[in-house]
Amino acid sequence: MKHFFLVVLCMQVFPRQVQPGKDESTTCKPVTASFCQGVGYKTTLYPSGVQGFNVQQIGQIVQMACSPHVDILMCRVAMPECGSGNESRVKPCRALCEKVKKDCESTLRAKRLSWPATLHCENLPQTDCVQGPPAPVTQAPSGTCQPITVPLCEDVSYTNTVLPNILGHKSQEEAGLVIHQFFPLIKVECSPQLKPFLCSVYIPKCVSGRPQPPCRTLCEQARSGCGRLMSKFDFPWPEALKCESFTTESCEEPLLINVPGTCQTKTAPFCRDLPYTEAFLPNGLGHKTQEETNLALNEFLPLVELGCSAHLKPFLCSVHLPKCVSGKGLTPCRTLCEQARSGCEPLMNKFGIRWPENLKCEAFTTDSCEEVHLLNLSMFFYFVCFLFYVSVIWT
Template sequence: MRRFFLLLWVLLLPPRQALAANCNPVTSSFCRGLGYATTSHPTGAPGYSLQQAAQLVETACSPNVAALVCRVVVPECGAEESSQKRLCRALCEKVKADCESALKAKRLSWTTRLRCDALPEANCVQGPPASGLHPPPASCQPITVPLCGDLSYTETVLPNLLGHATQEEARAALQAFASLMQVGCSTQLKPFLCSVYTPKSLSGSPRPPCRAQCEQARTGCGSLMKRIGSQWPEALRCEAFPTESCEHYGVGRGGGVCEPITIPMCQGLAYNQTVTPNLLGHTSQREAVVKMSFFNAMVQSMCSVDIRLFVCTVYAPQCSAGEVQRPCRSFCERAKRGCEGLMTSFGVSWPDELQCNAFPEDDCISEDRKPEMLYAEGVLAKLIAGGFSVRGKTLSIKTARLLLTFMDTDKTGYLDVAEVFKLEHYVAVVRREYVESYEKRNPPSIPLTQMKKALREFELDDETFRVLWSENSSERGIDYDEFVAVLTKLQILRERFHANLLRLPCDCQVASFSFKQFMKSAII
């Protein structure tokens, strides 16, 4: 164990390419390409505002305005001790004169702290660096660093934020964090490191990570590093990174940071990013998965086709640009209405913390949607267009949701082309059975005795069948839509039973009994 911690400590030492103790990467995009890449004041020198500096540079009122403003507001590391790194007074006066009219037109003013007479007259920088002093030109290229190969973006730009000129250099430097990655001390460690070592391109320049993303990674891993005698690298000091315009890395205005979903029940939905704390205040997905374990039985029983997504949108809410997407009140009501009866049979009630009136009615999630795939309304429209109706009566959206669940073999929440083909074949067979056997009745419906024969393959006992019949029949029996819905629901329950049976250490003698009990508990 001692050797392990010693090895981990060695691996966590900052890489050789790390910056000096008081130097940080230049993260302000308007100050890149000026011949230096590090500064002691990444958020602006004392008394200066980065926002005001950016406004002045963006006017482009003088060819040298960026060089002047940046070397004063975001000075090169060590510039305070060396006049050779400071701009000359004459250049400052020239820029100020060039910009006077442009600033007036934009109702801006020259910052009073930027005094030209405070700059040296000799042994100073006369202008932007000569072409030979420029850093290597930035180049976009596909990401080849293995750790960062599955990001939301596929290309990076070099040199990166730490000055690495090649991805091989970046990959070697990332080895310092290999042990932390294996431990999994923070879900934000990987996306943060990749945003520094293989950053996304912003107009040909590396896009810096957000401070909130860095802080979450440092908070999650800092205590472990301290225990082994190491510390967060100064080159990655979170205070050096910006707090504004962070949506591109999944960071919201309130500091929330999107992270991949690790809760098994909530994987394979239309979204794959969540945020903590969740809607119930759980501070980690590990805590959330324990709290939501009660709903495993609800989801497996399929008491409502909405229950899985609704529960996930609360315990692992969808995260978009760092902002939480909340479920709709109507969505909650559908899930509650479908499962409340089953919960009552277990002697429990709908949780107080999930009362539907607490959820919004607008700008919320009402169903699992993914434009490029077929969701419930799309399934229904497909069946209507294909003529899968009887005497002008089409299937309902509720039945369409059941069909989607049954045919969704890859558990993505949507149907692809192959699954749609199987869907149409299944509905055609059921429809033909209904038309040939029951549609001739007036009115067309299935009476109790014939329905019981139609469901013999599901081995329902009398009590279970009576409950199923009373919930789905009308005075004249069961019509076409209800017939498709009942058959599909029983097919889903049977598939789930057999899928779970494969994982149980039991023999065939108890399988028949277990199946009947499962169907009874799910239906009654």
């Protein structure tokens, strides 16, 4: 009986690991359905459709064009954007679903088609979700690439820009006057991503004579770091810079933090036992020294000692003391953040403590996830359960 309970425990704790074929690959795959091209993303974990959705039926509904954004709704539920399945930011909004359902009701009836049985509008998020297509930022007319002359953006990772930008500024002088208003925020270093993001909007990179659209992930990282500081002074995040208006298609080199800094031997006690030796500073939170980061990390020590999540410590260190790769810092992994948060947030809430705003998982990207590190713990339990099964067989 004891062996039986141990078997059940292994299968319950690691259902994906002990059942071959159940663990979906975390590798993003291209969206191949013709009716889902141009909806704002190019990759998905489910190129053949999420279980419960008939891709042929979805395609028929989209091709009827019975509602302006029917393609966005259907594609995002049947072949969602590559990322964590629980992120509302990549899901369609409830209001969009309800509008499409109402618009298409008569057409579906006339064509003798039915609404997808598994698509329930009430299960979709109401906020921080996709209401329509991303801003058509790639439609700007071709122009002549010109060297960047705005001082604030002269040290970004590209050297040429093209105007007008997506906000309609027609010259670098005009765009430079507006972007300079953000100088105090850049100066206080609320986020190392703020300056690269602002420059990508106001002084965009010139690609084949066109401005490269801003990267949504970069926007979210900047907003996560600076939004709370701005709200303290009653300044909302600008509507013109709303991250939901951008797309992830234009994100370049998301693995590394592209800001000035240095790599140094990791000495902070909190992260000393993690499997990398060099950390990059300043980090994404603005900490400039390991002493400063270690003080911030020690606030989480009780949670780490309680063991609410084995992923908490690696995640915290990836944020406060990011791994140094090729002279730059590796950005935190969104999946690691979500695993840490799901394990520890319920315990934090019991004591009236909220998950920190500056560690909001939506601000990170899955592109930087080092799969082998995330699987180490799972492989350990694979081994434990394997030894257990062997012991059962031989006893």
